[in-house]
Amino acid sequence: MEQSKFYELTEQISKKLHEPISDIESLKQWKAQLIQLIDEVSEVKLISSIESMKKTNTSLDPSDWSSARNVSHQILETSIQSIQSIRDRVVWQPIPNEIRSAIENESIPMQSHSLSDVCNDALNQVFPYTRGNTHPRFWGWVMGEGTFGCVIADMLASTMNINAGACTHSAVLVERTVIQWMRDIFGFPKGENGGLIVSGTSMATVICMATARRRYLTNVRRDGIGNGPQLIVYASTEVHICVVKALELLGFGSKALHSISVDENFRMNIDELKKTIEIDRNNGLVPFCIVGTAGTVNTGAFDNLVELGSIAKKENMWFHVDGAFGSLIILDPERRHFVLGIDQADSLAFDFHKWLHIRYAAGCALIRNGMDLFSTFSVHQSYLANTERGCAGDKPWFCDLGIELSRSFHAFKIWFSLKEHGILKLGEKIAENCRQAQYLASQLEKHQEFIRVIRPISLNIVNFRLEPEELRLSTAEEIDNYNNELLADIQISGIAVASTTRFHGRLYIRVCIISHRCTLEDFDIFIENLLALARVRLRKDTN
Numbered sequence: 001m002e003q004s005k006f007y008e009l010t011e012q013i014s015k016k017l018h019e020p021i022s023d024i025e026s027l028k029q030w031k032a033q034l035i036q037l038i039d040e041v042s043e044v045k046l047i048s049s050i051e052s053m054k055k056t057n058t059s060l061d062p063s064d065w066s067s068a069r070n071v072s073h074q075i076l077e078t079s080i081q082s083i084q085s086i087r088d089r090v091v092w093q094p095i096p097n098e099i100r101s102a103i104e105n106e107s108i109p110m111q112s113h114s115l116s117d118v119c120n121d122a123l124n125q126v127f128p129y130t131r132g133n134t135h136p137r138f139w140g141w142v143m144g145e146g147t148f149g150c151v152i153a154d155m156l157a158s159t160m161n162i163n164a165g166a167c168t169h170s171a172v173l174v175e176r177t178v179i180q181w182m183r184d185i186f187g188f189p190k191g192e193n194g195g196l197i198v199s200g201t202s203m204a205t206v207i208c209m210a211t212a213r214r215r216y217l218t219n220v221r222r223d224g225i226g227n228g229p230q231l232i233v234y235a236s237t238e239v240h241i242c243v244v245k246a247l248e249l250l251g252f253g254s255k256a257l258h259s260i261s262v263d264e265n266f267r268m269n270i271d272e273l274k275k276t277i278e279i280d281r282n283n284g285l286v287p288f289c290i291v292g293t294a295g296t297v298n299t300g301a302f303d304n305l306v307e308l309g310s311i312a313k314k315e316n317m318w319f320h321v322d323g324a325f326g327s328l329i330i331l332d333p334e335r336r337h338f339v340l341g342i343d344q345a346d347s348l349a350f351d352f353h354k355w356l357h358i359r360y361a362a363g364c365a366l367i368r369n370g371m372d373l374f375s376t377f378s379v380h381q382s383y384l385a386n387t388e389r390g391c392a393g394d395k396p397w398f399c400d401l402g403i404e405l406s407r408s409f410h411a412f413k414i415w416f417s418l419k420e421h422g423i424l425k426l427g428e429k430i431a432e433n434c435r436q437a438q439y440l441a442s443q444l445e446k447h448q449e450f451i452r453v454i455r456p457i458s459l460n461i462v463n464f465r466l467e468p469e470e471l472r473l474s475t476a477e478e479i480d481n482y483n484n485e486l487l488a489d490i491q492i493s494g495i496a497v498a499s500t501t502r503f504h505g506r507l508y509i510r511v512c513i514i515s516h517r518c519t520l521e522d523f524d525i526f527i528e529n530l531l532a533l534a535r536v537r538l539r540k541d542t543n
């Protein structure tokens, strides 16, 4: 602002205000002069505020780039260190009360904090208390470790911050390429718009089931399912709960799922499936979809996909495969026959974040016929118009193939990591996990007088339960409880994380090996600590 001009004008105004006025005519002149002065002050203020707006940086970028650069380098170094030294740390640790309280009771941040202060909070309060799945002895549920490459890819993805829902940009091309790679791997026919990347198999299952629904109820998008026939879906009793969730969400209700029992190898009973379909048709229901599982969550069992595919074809039904992790066995030449017939599926849901080691979250819905996805999800809106030239080209967009309009560029970390490691090496790691499962089972069975292992073990999952002689007079529930508490002891010790499941109502400790970092020595460490902690727990429980 021109300060001197401003002060000069305000002084003149002040003087003018105190001028003596003796008649009406002088009053009129006085008023006109005062207004003139005020106009001049406004002019000066306007110019000066535009000048100051030009000078002020109001963006959210760092005000001090050199300090931001230092903080960023430190954080990258911490990330590298953390992954490099992962073995030296506990797998999992409970969150101390003061940390829990610091996070839970923090009030809304109204004012800014420096980047380095926020980083300190993140490193002290959040970073150490993770689920533990980056550690080689994390074997709970079905959890991937991630790769170091994904850290780099995520940094670049955040920098690009592409909304991958629509328009012309590299993310569209990368995602289409990843989808085509996956179609090639699973033997799906060449074709465009035949899949999309989502957060995980649960979401992919919703996409696949919605697509199947529209194929059978052509007007479902307009009419809903209210007056439609009672469509029935068939899956084994081992099916993952995400299928039930999808059916509930899509309005079929969980009653639409007819469960088929499994044989001693945990595979769907084919004769029972055929019979149930026939009975349902005779009762006026409409058998519409068969869900085969490639790698069940409990034991890693594979349904007979060849048989399921041919029944679906004969019965004019949709054939969906839940291949969350097990479908990737296709990359292991020795075991790829487990998924024979997967290429006949109408849809396949699987994850990148499990056995392909991509950072969370990344799953995939593949649909045999690309037009099906487009017919199910595409919309026409004036504000989403395609243009021949410029940014809004490259239709159909991924928002036309799924639910989300705004979409993360999940495909980047997948593209990056697949290029970095290559499919052959990833397949070798999968085979290694299967061999490790056999090793663990054989080591546990050295104690078969009190450790019971569930067999067969076809993939990477080992379920076992301790039944010590000292508990021979205990009830089955008490032995369940002993195993459950023992598992908590192991987790809290920081040595390993496994989870539990039930077979015939009884609780088993479940080890699911997805890690690309673990070695046979990790299983020796696990068993040694398991036996030691089992003895301590026994003393506690029997005293």
Ligand SMILES: Cc1ncc(COP(=O)(O)O)c(C=O)c1O
Pocket (backbone or CB within 6 Å): 141, 142, 199, 200, 201, 202, 203, 240, 242, 293, 295, 296, 297, 322, 323, 324, 325, 351, 363
């Ligand atoms: C066989 C199977 N299907 C579906 C899912 C759900 O996958 P997501 O957690 O990626 O939604 C899982 C998860 O473990 C699974 O094992």
